Amino acid sequence: MRHIISILMENESGALSRVSGLFSARGYNIEALTVAPTEDPSVSRMTLVTNGTEQIIEQITKQLNKLIDVIKLLDLTQDSHIEREHMLIKVRATGSAREEVKRMADIFRGTVVDVTDASYIIELTGAPDKLDAFIDTLGPKLVLETVRSGPLAIARGGRRLAI
Amino acid sequence: MSSTPHGEPITGAEIFVRSLQAQGVKHLFGYPGGAVLHIYDALYKQDQIEHILVRHEQAAVHAAEGYAKSTDMPGVVLVTSGPGATNAVTGIADAYMDSVPLVVFTGQVPLPLIGNDAFQEVDTIGITRPCVKHNFLVKDVRDLAATIKKAFYIATSGRPGPVVVDIPKDVTAHRCVFEYPETVEVRSYNPNVKGHPGQIKRAVDLILSAKRPMIYTGGGIILDHAAAELTEFARLLGYPVTNTLMGLGGFPASDKLSVGMLGMHGTYEANMGMHHSDVLIAIGARFDDRVTGNIEKFCPHAKIVHVDIDPASISKNVKVDIPIVGGVKSVLTDLIEVLKATSERPDADALAAWWEQIDEWRSADCLRFDRAAEVIKPQFVVETLWKLTGGDAFVTSDVGQHQMWAAQYYPFDKPNRWINSGGLGTMGFGLPSAMGVQFAHPDATVCTITGEGSIQMNIQELSTCLQYHLPLKILNLNNGYLGMVRQWQEFFYQGRYAMSYMESLPDFVKLAEAYGHVGMQIEKPGDVEGAIREALAMKDRLVFMNFLTDPTENVYPMIPAGAGQNEMILI
CATH class of the missing domain: 3.30.70.1150 (ACT-like. Chain A, domain 2)
Known part of the structure; x- marks a missing residue:
């Protein structure tokens, strides 16, 4: 199933490659990815579209949360958006x-x-x-x-x- | 942050040294080179931190791992840019897989040269990204002290792991006022140590309802120093305990509740107990494929409680019923408290019947071996070492058959005594990690159980051992073959022994002597005990014991790849 995961992360060089590297290393799929700084310039917001079974999506969100640069994330697909x-x-x-x-x-x-x-x-x-x-x-x-x-x-x- | 109006500005190299001193670092394993020369110059001018000069950067990292695994301190490494960093990568990946707290400092080319393919330049941050807990490139000397503080905090908290700090050479020459931060906060990183009370209560209800329980524990018990809590927990319940390869020593092997190691080369009673259990209590273990065997056939009857500090480890390979995210020491303490407060007790009749069943499996005596053989059996060497050291030595190993025999025939009663490369399976780990253990425990008996394949992957460290007078005892179980490869070729490739026989081995006795150590050759079973006794008595010398062992011996029992835990090959 298609999921949209929104991620707030430190606006540091290399933060994006930590996310993309995680997906390629663990064989997860990225359908689309956008990223830009937020109203707080120290924080970037990333919108990531992926797909997978419930178990894979659970692992994806856990592994993303484990990245030190990731501050918070939300699986938007769980609710209306x-x-x-x-x-x-x-x-x-x-x-x-x-x-x-x-x-x-x-x-x-x-x-x-x-x-x-x-x-x-x-x-x-x-x-x-x-x-x-x-x-x-x-x-x-x-x-x-x-x-x-x-x-x-x-x-x-x-x-x-x-x- | 790190600059105040007070104090004289000092160089980045001096900040590095003073930060490590403030962090309480006593030993630094490393190897100099161009990009870190300012740092080495600063190290030269102080004597609080002892720098240990290895002979290859991979060994520096393994030594730091041995140091960390045998203590409650992180290991600290310093290497130069380019090949210094790439040589360290295997060690860093090893530490990542086994959750070893390390801080690895790598030199980098000066900032203006980054990206120019400069001499000894490599993208260390990029190369290490997939195998570190986190890494930092320090671009401003004013960030150096705070970054070092963060690196130690991240490496040692939560699920521990290696953190790399990449420092360009010019940053170590730039100056600013030094102030080491007293506290550290990373807003995006707050590991949850305390288990959820509701989950803990639910877990206790399930645990007490068990008819065929099994406690399955891993390296988390060792890393979180929770052996005492685990022991109290298990004894309170009277439930059987099995340890993973990384968890050996987390529960006393000599305790009657211990059923030994589980997994591919675990005991029959442990694996059968797992398969037939109705409640599985997994603590600080990660359901690794070498433990579970075929995941489809894993513990088909069990409800599972899983305690782990890392949420991503929970329900990764096996769906669990009651997850508890938290430090194992903290959660075990809470579990014990709830257990003591309740009047409910385990079902004594069911438990008695379960133990009867386990004892029947035990009677298969799955670790027996031929004691009348005319060639030296490797199991006998390990067992003799255990006997002569009173089971209380620090034992490191490399990777392969000898590693499994060490795990099977040297039962550990204490944690942090068994040091090996579990997740990555790195040949060449044994000797350098033993050096790190000996630095942390200068008066202890430190043994390395190795094979003629693995030992050659970092044998240059015999030179380091001489320089620092490390009286290690190396037991080389030399069967002439890459034994585990040979075993798989025998079982699964119809005996086509492709590239697993090593011709032209060195004369290990002469080699040990060439490095300034004592070499011994042992060829008969009757000489094994005498040789080990003699070696152990040489308190101030490194002794390299070359045992010529049975080249056809295999590791039993075994769960073949793809089979379930109840489908073991017994001897």
């Missing part, structure tokens, strides 16, 4: 496709952020499956390049991951 991913997509925009692509972007609530006579860059935010759907809708002939942030996630309501 908001998940968003950001995408920039460069799309072929010539001839009749030019109007069609713009219309699609509007339907998906994307914004055109760059225009040339042959292409658009569209910015799109949403749950990962919404971004997938947009790519599928345009199809491989129109999609020139994509870049995705990987999911960000935060627990709904009172549940907090903070120091």
Whole structure:
């Protein structure tokens, strides 16, 4: 099952490689990983998407907690949460496709952020499956390049991951 | 943090020395080189810390492990950058697997050269990351003292382990005012020592309900110095106790409750007892594959209580019913208290029937061997050593058949006496670790049980032993073969002995003499006792005893790989 684990860790050089090294050494899977400093610059927040059986996820969270640089973590999948991913997509925009692509972007609530006579860059935010759907809708002939942030996630309501 | 307006600024090298002094370090195992020369110069000017010069950096780490494993002090190591650090890696990985508290200082090229492929540069932090509890690169001399304090704290608390501190050469030349922090706090690291009271109560209820209990304990008992608590706990209940290879000595082997070691080469009664138990009480042990055998067949009838300081060890290999996260000493103390407070007692009839069953397994006498043989049986050598040392020597071993025979035929009544490489299985561990033990216990009898394969992996340390007058007693069980490899080839590869026979062995007697020690050659069973007696009487000399032992002898009993604990091969 897919799990999103959010991790607060010391913002130290090498902290990221401790996490990625742990996953490769123990044969765990990383589907996506994002990391950036928080409002406290000494702390980074990492959002990690992985999958595995309940037992594997339990080991992953225990092993992560064992890393000295990890301050706190939360398996967001255990409870309701908001998940968003950001995408920039460069799309072929010539001839009749030019109007069609713009219309699609509007339907998906994307914004055109760059225009040339042959292409658009569209910015799109949403749950990962919404971004997938947009790519599928345009199809491989129109999609020139994509870049995705990987999911960000935060627990709904009172549940907090903070120091 | 480490600078105050008071006092003269001193160099990083001097800060290093003064931090170690403040930390109470008495012995430092190491080897100099370019990147650590400032530190060696600072060490030269003081006499509070004794530096022991080994002959290879791997040996420095193993010596520090022997030192730590036989005491309640961490081992401390100093090596240079590049090859100094990479040579130390095997020892660091060994310490990581066996949870040995070590602080290993490595030199590094100066900060401006890092990343430039400089002479003797290696990414020590990157190389050691997967085999340390934590590591630090010190980039500013003002952080040095506080980092050293943190390193000792992390290495020795919680589940102990090795911590590497990588120090660039220029940091040891830079100056700042020295202040050693009195306390240390790492916000992301707070090991939980005290067990949860609710879990402890639940555990006691389950423990008292047992009809066929088994207490299974590991290296955690030794590391947390909880042998006395374990002994009281087991005697209070009258339950059988089995120890892992790392846990030997945690419960007196001569006690009638002891069923000996369990696992691949454990006793029949221990493994059968595990398999048939209905309540398993695991304390400071980690359900290692050499203990469990085939995990699918492991303890099929048992409810399991597991006490461990490391939450990640719990339910890693085997799902447990009552986990208790905490230090084993603390949790055992609480368990004893709850047991004493309750009026409930174990089921005496069930327990009597269980002991009757265990005694029947015991009667298989699984550790018997041919005592009338005309060649020297390795088991007989170990047993004779046990007899002549009153079972009270410090014994280190290397890895292989001789290690198993040492574990089987030298029953330990005290903790911290048995020093070996369990998790990583590092050949070459025995001699250097014995040096560390002897430094910690200068007047004790320290023996190394080894084989002709393992001893050659760090034999250069015979030179260190001469320099520091370490009167070790080395028992080389020389059968001409890499014995454990040979045994597996006999059992599982139809006797195709690929590369397990060593031709052209050195003359070990002459070799020992060349290093300035006493060498002995023993070829007949009748000479074994006399030779060991003579060697032990030479209190101030290292004696290398080369026993020519039966080349075909195998370690029994044995659980073959993939089999269950009830599927042992007996002799």
